[in-house]
Amino acid sequence: MIASTQTNNPLGGDAPPAEPPDAVAYARAKIKQAGLRVTQPRLAIVATLARCTEPVGAEELHRRIADGACDLVTVYRCMGVFEELGLVRRAYFKDGAASYELDLGAPPRYHVVCRATKRVEELDAAAAAEIRAVLVSVEDKLRARGFRDVRHVAEFFALAPR
Amino acid sequence: MIASTQTNNPLGGDAPPAEPPDAVAYARAKIKQAGLRVTQPRLAIVATLARCTEPVGAEELHRRIADGACDLVTVYRCMGVFEELGLVRRAYFKDGAASYELDLGAPPRYHVVCRATKRVEELDAAAAAEIRAVLVSVEDKLRARGFRDVRHVAEFFALAPR
DNA sequence: GTGGATGCAAAGAATTTGCAACCAA
DNA sequence: TTGGTTGCAAATTCTTTGCATCCAC
Numbered sequence: 001m002i003a004s005t006q007t008n009n010p011l012g013g014d015a016p017p018a019e020p021p022d023a024v025a026y027a028r029a030k031i032k033q034a035g036l037r038v039t040q041p042r043l044a045i046v047a048t049l050a051r052c053t054e055p056v057g058a059e060e061l062h063r064r065i066a067d068g069a070c071d072l073v074t075v076y077r078c079m080g081v082f083e084e085l086g087l088v089r090r091a092y093f094k095d096g097a098a099s100y101e102l103d104l105g106a107p108p109r110y111h112v113v114c115r116a117t118k119r120v121e122e123l124d125a126a127a128a129a130e131i132r133a134v135l136v137s138v139e140d141k142l143r144a145r146g147f148r149d150v151r152h153v154a155e156f157f158a159l160a161p162r
Numbered sequence: 163m164i165a166s167t168q169t170n171n172p173l174g175g176d177a178p179p180a181e182p183p184d185a186v187a188y189a190r191a192k193i194k195q196a197g198l199r200v201t202q203p204r205l206a207i208v209a210t211l212a213r214c215t216e217p218v219g220a221e222e223l224h225r226r227i228a229d230g231a232c233d234l235v236t237v238y239r240c241m242g243v244f245e246e247l248g249l250v251r252r253a254y255f256k257d258g259a260a261s262y263e264l265d266l267g268a269p270p271r272y273h274v275v276c277r278a279t280k281r282v283e284e285l286d287a288a289a290a291a292e293i294r295a296v297l298v299s300v301e302d303k304l305r306a307r308g309f310r311d312v313r314h315v316a317e318f319f320a321l322a323p324r
Numbered sequence: 325g326t327g328g329a330t331g332c333a334a335a336g337a338a339t340t341t342g343c344a345a346c347c348a349a
Numbered sequence: 350t351t352g353g354t355t356g357c358a359a360a361t362t363c364t365t366t367g368c369a370t371c372c373a374c
Contacts (some may be wrong), residue, residue, distance in 0.1 A: 092254035146323025154316040161308025
C-alpha cells in the first residue's frame with residue numbers, strides 16, 4: 001500500500017519529488033466511503049502529507065501545500081475529519097503542538113525526538129517490531145475488557161548525540 | 163505546612179486521603195540540592211500533586227491547591243522547573259494540553275485514555291512491566307548510540323466500555 | 325541584603341468557531 | 350439544487366513573558 005517507488009529522502013526543505021498516487025487514491029476512497037466530499041483542498045492536503053517522511057504540524061503542513069491551495073483553518077478541519085476516518089494519526093511530541101501523519105493501514109512507527117533540536121528520527125524496524133508486539137498485546141487485553149477502537153502511541157525523548 | 167490530617171475524599175473521585183510526606187521531603191531535597199529555593203508555593207504544589215492519582219493539567223492542579231495558595235502562572239513556572247529537576251513528568255494525552263505527574267523515582271506508569279470521556283485509567287502492574295521491559299531495552303540501545311537523558315512515553319487511547 | 329521567586333497583566337501560540345459564499349454530488 | 354466545505358475574521362484555550370514586589374537563604 002505505501003509508496004514503494006520512492007527513492008529520495010529530502011526532509012528539511014521540501015524538495016519534493018514524485019508523489020505517491022496510491023495515498024491519494026486510498027484517501028479518495030475512504031472519504032467517499034464515509035459519504036463525505038472529495039474536494040480540491042482535501043486532495044492537496046493528502047498529497048502533501050504523503051510526501052512527508054515524518055509527522056508534521058498543521059502550520060508546517062499548510063506551508064508545504066502548493067501555493068495557498070487551502071487555508072490553515074481547512075487544514076485543521078481536515079485533520080479532524082481525517083483522524084475520525086482513520087486516515088491520519090495525531091501525535092503530541094514536540095512541545096504541545098499536534099503533529100500528523102498519514103495512516104495508510106501500515107503499522108504505526110515510533111520515533112526519538114531530540115529535546116534540544118526538536119529533530120525527529122524514526123526507530124529501526126527491529127526495535128519497532130519489538131515495541132509493536134508488546135503494545136499490540138496490551139491493546140488486545142484492553143479489547144478483551146470491552147475497550148473499543150484501541151490505539152496507542154509510544155515515543156522516545158532524548159538529547160541526540162553531537 | 164499543608165494539612166497532614168486529611169481524611170476526606172473531596173474532588174472528583176480520587177480515593178486516597180492521607181498525604182505522603184515523603185513526596186514533600188523528597189522534593190524539598192531535590193530543590194535544595196539544585197541550589198534553588200524551597201518556597202511556600204512550591205511545597206503546596208508538590209503536596210497537591212502527591213495527592214493526585216493520575217496526571218493532572220496545570221489548570222486543574224491550580225484549582226486543587228488549597229485556596230489560592232499560588233497563582234496559575236506559578237504553577238506553570240514550577241512545572242517547568244520541576245521537570246528539569248526530574249521531579250515531575252509531563253505528558254500530552256487529553257487534547258493538546260499538558261498533564262503532569264510527580265516523578266519520585268519509581269518507574270513510569272502507563273494509562274488508557276477514553277477518547278469520549280477523557281477519563282484516564284492506569285494499566286495493571288503486569289502489563290506495565292511488560293511494556294517497561296521493552297521500552298527500556300530500546301532506551302538502552304539509544305544510549306548505546308550516544309543519546310543522552312533518554313526517556314519514553316507510551317499511552318493507549320480507546321473508547322471505554324459502557 | 326540580594327537574587328531567585330511570585331503575582332498580575334499582557335503577550336503569544338495553537339486550535340476552534342461563526343457565518344456567508346462556494347462547489348461536489 | 351443543496352448540504353457539505355471552505356475562507357476569513359474573531360474567539361478560545363493553553364502557556365509564556367515583562368516587570369515590580371517579595372521572601373528564602
